[in-house]
Amino acid sequence: xxxxxxxxxxxxxxxxxxxxxxxxxxxxxxxxxxxxxxxxxxxxxxxxxxxxxxxxxxxxxxxxxxxxxxxxxxxxxxxxxxxxxxxxxxxxxxxxxxxxxxxxxxxxxxxxxxxxxxxxxxxxxxxxxxxxxxxxxxxxxxxxxxxxxxxxxxxxxxxxxxxxxxxxxxxxxxxxxxxxxxxxxxxxxxxxxxxxxxxxxxxxxxxxxxxxxxxxxxxxxxxxxxxxxxxxxxxxxxxxxxxxxxxxxxxxxxxxxxxxxxxxxxxxxxxxxxxxxxxxxxxxxxxxxxxxxxxxxxxxxxxxxxxxxxxxxxxxxxxxxxxxxxxxxxxxxxxxxxxxxxxxxxxxxxxxxxxxxxxxxxxxxxxxxxxxxxxxxxxxxxxxxxxxxxxxxxxxxxxxxxxxxxxxxxxxxxxxxxxxxxxxxxxxxxxxxxxxxxxxxxxxxxxxxxxxxxxxxxxxxxxxxxxxx
Ligand SMILES: CC(C)(COP(=O)(O)OP(=O)(O)OC[C@H]1O[C@@H](n2cnc3c(N)ncnc32)[C@H](O)[C@@H]1OP(=O)(O)O)[C@@H](O)C(=O)NCCC(=O)NCCS
Numbered sequence: 447x448x449x450x451x452x453x454x455x456x457x458x459x460x461x462x463x464x465x466x467x468x469x470x471x472x473x474x475x476x477x478x479x480x481x482x483x484x485x486x487x488x489x490x491x492x493x494x495x496x497x498x499x500x501x502x503x504x505x506x507x508x509x510x511x512x513x514x515x516x517x518x519x520x521x522x523x524x525x526x527x528x529x530x531x532x533x534x535x536x537x538x539x540x541x542x543x544x545x546x547x548x549x550x551x552x553x554x555x556x557x558x559x560x561x562x563x564x565x566x567x568x569x570x571x572x573x574x575x576x577x578x579x580x581x582x583x584x585x586x587x588x589x590x591x592x593x594x595x596x597x598x599x600x601x602x603x604x605x606x607x608x609x610x611x612x613x614x615x616x617x618x619x620x621x622x623x624x625x626x627x628x629x630x631x632x633x634x635x636x637x638x639x640x641x642x643x644x645x646x647x648x649x650x651x652x653x654x655x656x657x658x659x660x661x662x663x664x665x666x667x668x669x670x671x672x673x674x675x676x677x678x679x680x681x682x683x684x685x686x687x688x689x690x691x692x693x694x695x696x697x698x699x700x701x702x703x704x705x706x707x708x709x710x711x712x713x714x715x716x717x718x719x720x721x722x723x724x725x726x727x728x729x730x731x732x733x734x735x736x737x738x739x740x741x742x743x744x745x746x747x748x749x750x751x752x753x754x755x756x757x758x759x760x761x762x763x764x765x766x767x768x769x770x771x772x773x774x775x776x777x778x779x780x781x782x783x784x785x786x787x788x789x790x791x792x793x794x795x796x797x798x799x800x801x802x803x804x805x806x807x808x809x810x811x812x813x814x815x816x817x818x819x820x821x822x823x824x825x826x827x828x829x830x831x832x833x834x835x836x837x838x839x840x841x842x843x844x845x846x847x848x849x850x851x852x853x854x855x856x857x858x859x860x861x862x863x864x865x866x867x868x869x870x871x872x873x874x875x876x877x878x879x880x881x882x883x884x885x886x887x888x889x890x891x892x893x894x895x896x897x898x899x900x901x902x903x904x905x906x907x908x909x910x911x912x913x914x915x
Pocket of ligand 1: 480607653656
């Protein structure tokens, strides 16, 4: 026990997203933008959202209980729990403390950790904290847990179709099938106003969409170059796109992921890396003298690099895009939902593969880091993680609602945000059994949750109560 644990990383994962969703194609027609703007222009298929029954706390209660149950982990075995979220429900009481209800039931209150917040980066900060704990001399031999939970909602306007919602729980420990290559990472942090939430009376962010795209790409460049430099120093050889099997990006919408991978191809070209063949070099040569400012603004470069990147994108990125395209931006959970898509699509062929992850949170904080995968042994194996997450069934069993119903829900949630003294709908027919839901916020703003019972087919109030007392 103690420090120097080997292959610390993710042992197990569970994902939960709301069963209510709206098709992007239907939203286009409803809003009256040109056909294809959200589906092709942003690259998004569908958007999941919380109804009045769900929020970031209920989703994380669901993800954590399901993870513990499905992998057979005793809640007493958890020694640290950290949450990443940018969805503010309370300015003081952490989401982590709500999750303690699960552990208090088993008399385990000896659990370190609270919440981390910085836009979509909080989940990565939480993950690093827990991994560092397992690698440190204060580790007591128990597992760590990381939860990323967010509901991404925007005011009416161009950003609204980039919403989404989900919670992901990850079990952390040594000898993990998803192990950190801790030395290979690069960060870029700086002060910008690209996306922020200064209005505490509203759940909606203030967003400078174009600036956020440029900040994301600048951060990507910087993190990639730093990771390459560290790799070269340690390994004594150049790092290029050929040295990793998959690239997973934080995904506000899929188009930005396409642009990001194309940008890495251009950076490899500028670094004269072996991953870029002669034909690609010829296509990118006209842009080699652009200043970096000019290069972010050049549409021609964007087109040329996307053409050059196309086949590598299909191989190394496309398998990671399923859940973000189907669910939307999940803020802190987005990057890990993209990674979950890879496990879902390729679980039987991932042994030995290297995966590069890029985490970005506006404001801004960003890190690129590396995982080394191996199949592992049951229950903590890549194939079992894919089985437990059961992504295809969860996607298929969702309920599509009309854009009108979606807008109506957004209006109700605007009205409820920061509110007290209300009970939620008794109609829980749309949420799956085993799911936690919000029942009430009382006159002192205290929130009450129940779990939908396994045999609950009616709308009767017969769930298990979690009331925090
Ligand atoms: C991304 C965002 C700026 C787009 O809003 P917008 O300015 O109305 O959209 P645009 O006019 O740029 O159109 C988006 C894309 O769709 C394309 N498009 C528009 N109509 C189209 C159509 N009918 N068919 C196909 N493509 C279309 C545009 O050409 C553009 O593509 P490009 O990015 O390759 O240029 C907006 O959704 C937003 O602010 N989202 C939140 C930002 C965010 O998540 N930031 C966090 C980053 S970490």
